[in-house]
Amino acid sequence: DTEVTQTPKHLVMGMTNKKSLKCEQHMGHRAMYWYKQKAKKPPELMFVYSYEKLSINESVPSRFSPECPNSSLLNLHLHALQPEDSALYLCASSNPLAGGWDTQYFGPGTRLTVL
Amino acid sequence: LAKTTQPISMDSYEGQEVNITCSHNNIATNDYITWYQQFPSQGPRFIIQGYKTKVTNEVASLFIPADRKSSTLSLPRVSLSDTAVYYCLVGDIEPGNTGKLIFGQGTTLQVKP
Numbered sequence: 001d002t003e004v005t006q007t008p009k010h011l012v013m014g015m016t017n018k019k020s021l022k023c024e025q026h027m028g029h030r031a032m033y034w035y036k037q038k039a040k041k042p043p044e045l046m047f048v049y050s051y052e053k054l055s056i057n058e059s060v061p062s063r064f065s066p067e068c069p070n071s072s073l074l075n076l077h078l079h080a081l082q083p084e085d086s087a088l089y090l091c092a093s094s095n096p097l098a099g100g101w102d103t104q105y106f107g108p109g110t111r112l113t114v115l
Numbered sequence: 116l117a118k119t120t121q122p123i124s125m126d127s128y129e130g131q132e133v134n135i136t137c138s139h140n141n142i143a144t145n146d147y148i149t150w151y152q153q154f155p156s157q158g159p160r161f162i163i164q165g166y167k168t169k170v171t172n173e174v175a176s177l178f179i180p181a182d183r184k185s186s187t188l189s190l191p192r193v194s195l196s197d198t199a200v201y202y203c204l205v206g207d208i209e210p211g212n213t214g215k216l217i218f219g220q221g222t223t224l225q226v227k228p
Contacts, residue, residue, distance in 0.1 A: 004158070042202060042218035043159065090158050103149065104216060106158030 003027075004107035006091050012113045015081060021110045023074040023091030032074040033104065034066060035090040043090055049074060081114045088112075119203045119219040126225050133190045135222050137203030140184050145207045148179060148186045153200045153221070162201075163188070190224075198226045 004025045013019050023032065031050050035043035048056035049068040063085075065077040074091055088111055092104040120138040127133045139148070147166050151159035163170055165177040165186070176189040190197060200221040 042221055044218070045216065088156065092158070103161045103164060106160065109156070109158050111156065 004091055004093055004105050006089075006107040006110050008110060009108070010111045010113075012115065013078065013081065014115050015083075017081075018077070018079045020078065021076040021089055021091075021112075023076075023093075023107055024072055025093040025105070025107075026072055027093065027095070027105065028071075029093035029095045029105070030071060031094045032068060033092040033094075034074070034076050035092065035106075037088040037090055037109070039087075047076075078112075081112075083114050086112055086114045119205055121201075121203050121219055121222045123220065124223045124225065126227060127193055128227050129194055130192050133193050133197075133224060133226075135188045135190075135201055135203075135224070136185055137188070137219075138185050139203070139205045142183050142205050143207065146183075146205045147207075148177065148183075149204045149206070149216075150175070150177065150188045151202045151204065151218075153202065159202060159218075193224075193226045195226050195228060198224060200224070 004023065007022045011019060031048065033048050034046040036046055037043040045058050046060045047054065047066045052068045052071055063080050067075040067077060076089065088109040090109045091107040094104045125135060147164055149164040150162040152162050153159040163172055163175050163177045165179055167179050167183060170177045178187045188201060200223050202218050202221045204216050204218060206216050
């Protein structure tokens with residue numbers, strides 16, 4: 001199984017809502033990532049979890065809160081978002097090689113619209 | 116992290132070979148070069164990765180000159196389904212790095228019939 005799954009596929013939320021994005025992989029990967037992608041722009045790294053610990057936070061606003069409950073799951077909790085946060089949110093995972101990190105496998109993304 | 120520069124867009128016709136060149140002048144000793152493909156509203160998909168000289172798989176070839184300041188992704192005999200955005204990334208995947216990837220602007224390849 002070389003698949004990264006993300007739910008939901010689409011999400012519409014108001015600025016006062018609280019919602020969560022979910023990501024799951026069963027490849028035994030020990031690094032998981034959240035990216036944000038605006039239309040016609042490249043993906044931008046938000047967070048990296050390495051062995052279930054947050055290792056990189058790219059100065060993301062606190063209205064985005066990541067969580068890694070176990071090695072297979074990654075959540076992104078959303079609260080008090082702004083319309084400019086509307087984007088495609090991508091999850092990825094990778095595995096440590098003997099001496100480095102393997103390639104990243106991406107999920108299909110969650111299309112988020114903030115009204 | 117090394118910055119990459121690619122052409123914004125390229126056009127080709129079905130059956131042709133397409134070469135997309137990426138410039139990465141400040142590539143570091145431990146950096147690898149990786150290419151991803153992305154279709155609209157989908158996540159990027161790994162194509163190929165290399166460190167030096169030439170790498171070939173069932174999908175593409177990657178040519179890296181000795182100075183490693185550029186690389187060329189070669190797609191043989193493209194089809195309409197190869198229409199996508201292609202990203203060149205340079206990053207250190209060695210121990211001590213957490214696999215951080217920085218995507219450049221990418222090259223939009225349009226394959227015409």
